[in-house]
Amino acid sequence: MPPFATEPVLATDVAPCPSPTTTIYPTYKYTCPHFKHKEGGRNLVVCIDGSSNRFGLKNTNVVELYSQLVKSEAQLTYYNSGVGTHARPTWRSLTYVHYWLSNKVDLLIAWNLERVILAAYRWISENYQDGDRIYLFGFSRGAYQARAIAGMIHRVGLILPGNNEQIPFAFELYSKIDEKAPKGNHSQHKHAWANELAETFKSTFCRSHIHIHFIGVWDTVSSVGVVRGKTLPSTTNGDHHMCYFRHALALDERRVKFLPEYIHGANTEGSHSDRIKEVWFAGSHSDVGGGNRLNEKLQSGDIPLLWMRKEAVEAGLRVKPTEVVWKMDDLQKRTFESLKRTWWLLEFAPVKRVVYGAQGHTFGPHRGAPREILPGQKIHASVLFKGNYRAKAKFWKDFDVWPELMYWNDPASQDRLSKLGPLWEKDIFDASTVPSLLRDIQLHGVECFDAVDRLAFMASFGKFFIVVLQFISEYFTEQGRAAIRKSDGWESQLNELVRYSDDPKVRVSATVALSELCKLR
Known part of the structure; x- marks a missing residue:
């Protein structure tokens, strides 16, 4: 060959x-x-x-x-x-x-x-x-x-x-x-x-x-x-x-x-x-x-x-x-249905697959059955903000239930997010991460692009904006702000960062958060 x-x-x-x-x-x-x-x-x-x-x-x-x-x-x-x-x-x-x-x-x-x-x-x-x-x-x-x-x-x-x-x-x-x-x-x-x-x-x-x-x-x-x-x-x-x-x-x-x-x-x-x-x-x-x-x-x-x-x-x-x-x-973003056309033929064929919670396999028809979410796994909180979305996967032996969907501009969403249990991966929606993100920026200055973007996203989300500014004012001392100002080229890097995204809302949010943090002239 x-x-x-x-x-x-x-x-x-x-x-x-x-x-x-x-x-x-x-x-x-x-x-x-x-x-x-x-x-x-x-x-x-x-x-x-x-x-x-x-x-x-x-x-x-x-x-x-x-x-x-x-x-x-x-x-x-x-x-x-x-x-x-x-x-x-x-x-x-x-x-x-x-x-x-x-x-x-x-x-x-x-x-x-x-x-x-x-x-x-x-x-x-x-x-x-x-x-x-x-x-x-x-x-x-x-x-x-x-x-x-x-x-x-x-x-x-x-x-x-x-x-x-x-x-x-x-x-x-x-x-x-x-x-x-x-x-x-x-x-x-x-x-x-x-x-x-x-x-x-x-x-x-x-x-x-x-x-x-x-x-x-x-x-x-x-x-x-x-x-x-x-x-x-x-x-x-x-x-x-x-x-x-x-x-x-x-x-x-x-x-x-x-x-x-x-x-x-x-x-x-x-x-x-x-x-x-x-x-x-x-x-x-x-x-x-x-x-x-x-x-x-x-x-x-x-x-x-x-x-x-x-x-x-x-x-x-x-x-x-x-x-x-x-x-x-x-x-x-729209999701795509993958089970269509010839893929259905295999759903009725004797295809070997595992049985969760048991030692062994089965060859019975699958019939397009949903996947099973197992204990210890997590679900990303972003799925709760997809309008009219209903996941096809099910909880193994119904060990949990799906909460109601949330809406971006709903003031109650932040409170509901804070009450979600360990099943949910809050990630970008977790207000408790703001201090660690600010610490990243304090330690590494405006080169900390990922932390800045995450803060900008949070700041664009209803009550998150207030949470971000509150943590900024409470967490950072004047010494911390002064340390950032002393870093070489921080102002030019910040200006470049503000122009970094095509989305003006994200950049404006980042500018507001960093302005409060760094006390721009």
């Missing part, structure tokens, strides 16, 4: 760029509470796109996030297009037919699933230095591949430089580990043998005790084609090998071949903490991960992307300022 029919599209960038601190602040919140990282380590960032997704007119959140990453000696980056994407031949011939067929087969059975995993794993192994932080991002099957890379590093280690030829054998050992082996002498012996061999391989050829700093994925699915195999080890059974895990899930996806792979699999009693978040958003699979509408300028403003960016920045990811900010209009 010719190279263009087998090699996915890659993008790496290690060329020097301006220091990250000249573009956006490195957040003080990045320290992992679970594992210790060496001070001064770099960021290694891997981004893997979803099935059939690559750079083009309809770019996904993976491409958009990659475009926003700071590429520098302090942060190395890697992008790989999704399963079923290959460079198209420039003329129609037998080679073109070969390309077309291989592309369709790849989508059907994902025969390049392993190839993408190994390519990203090799890049990490070649670039990793002691103390570096590893970030893994992905969408759809690319999300599953990102989680498999984390599982592979956990189970067999990270190969030492000079041993690249051993990487396929490392994956073979990793994939043979059976975490759900049935009882019986033969299976128990085989399971122990696989684990022991993996540990021996790790101690011989690999760096051990390498932990993943951050995994950020949109709507993980392991199988989009006809065949569903067993999940790879350490992809759906816990979080003990990672510092932070963030998972954006689609409330309105119903296709049986796009059932999500949760962090704890079918286990409904898995523990969640601040380190681990699985958050539901309005829309179908590609509404949440991107790729179903034109996005050639990489300025979608999708809420799941803005949420993921914020979570990753708080974990130390370095990003550039972007023209995409939080806007009220984005709450009303």
